[in-house]
Amino acid sequence: MSTQTLLPLEHLGPGEWGEVEHVEGEPSWVGRMAELGVRVGCRLRVLQAGSPCLLDIAGCRLCLRGESLMQIFVRPVVVAG
Secondary structure, eight states, rough: OOOOOOOOOOGTTTTTTEEEEESSSHHHHHHHHTTTOOTTTEEEEEEOOOSSEEETTTTTTEEEEEGGGGSSSEEEEEEOO
């Protein structure tokens, strides 16, 4: 695992990968994110930055907006290839 600093998902740019380290918020929202694949340990890639933000998570696409991007904390990951 990388030793880089945790960042809100909002700070990743297009094409960048991150590993989810923490999801904060209401338990129901955190649970909903987990159902959609956004949970601690998952890797995701930003396809489109900004709001809306388009993500690739295990081959599925997910679109998030606004505050949601500040509630998901990731550790940037360098993926070879």
